[in-house]
Amino acid sequence: MKNVALDILRFYLKQNGFRLTPQRKTILEVFLRIKGHKKMEELCEAVVKKDGAIGIATVYRTINLLKQCGLARENKMPNGKKFLEPSFQHEDHDHLICTLCGAIVEFHEPLIGKFQQDVAHKYRFSIYSHRLVISGLCQNCAD
Ligand SMILES: [Zn+2]
Ligand SMILES: [Zn+2]
Structure with a gap:
């Protein structure tokens, strides 16, 4: 799986006249080991x-x-x-974010996908991507 990601990066770099340097390779490796969501500083x-x-x-x-x-x-x-996450072989999903403790919960609701198709159809829009962030308090913080 990681090798496929490396191939994708190598191909993209080559297309754009860049080289896959050892540094870039290391950064990709560290990035792919991320579990969940990370800030750029982390x-x-x-x-x-x-x-x-x-x-x-x-x-x-x-x-x-x-x-x-x-x-x-x-x-x-x-x-x-902002926070980062790998999007390679990672199902499309949205996020619930607790504004107090910063907890991030992923969810995948097929209905949202269907709903956005309906909206896009209504406005004659081709969907390229979407972002949905629901902010509020997690259960721990709300108690
Ligand atoms: Zn919280
Ligand atoms: Zn996520």
Whole structure:
């Protein structure tokens, strides 16, 4: 699975005149090991821990490339902060975010997919992507 991701990145880089450097490979590996959702700063920390020679700017640039070739997805929280997650072989889903403790819950509701198709049809729109973030309090925080 990871090798397929690596092939996708290598192909995308080649198409755009870039090379798959060892640094980019390391960043992809660290990124794919992410469980759940990570802030950019947390990812940078994990990369530097693995290889102290990799600069923060390189991490940012590489993550941008991962977003462009569809391996990474960036979501915006209600407070404007962003978090990252792998989007490769990861079912399309939406998020519930607790505004107090920052807990992020993923959910997948087929009805939302159907509903957005109806909306798109009504407005004669071709859907490219969608983002749905529901903010509120998780059960722990609401108690
Ligand atoms: Zn909470
Ligand atoms: Zn998610």
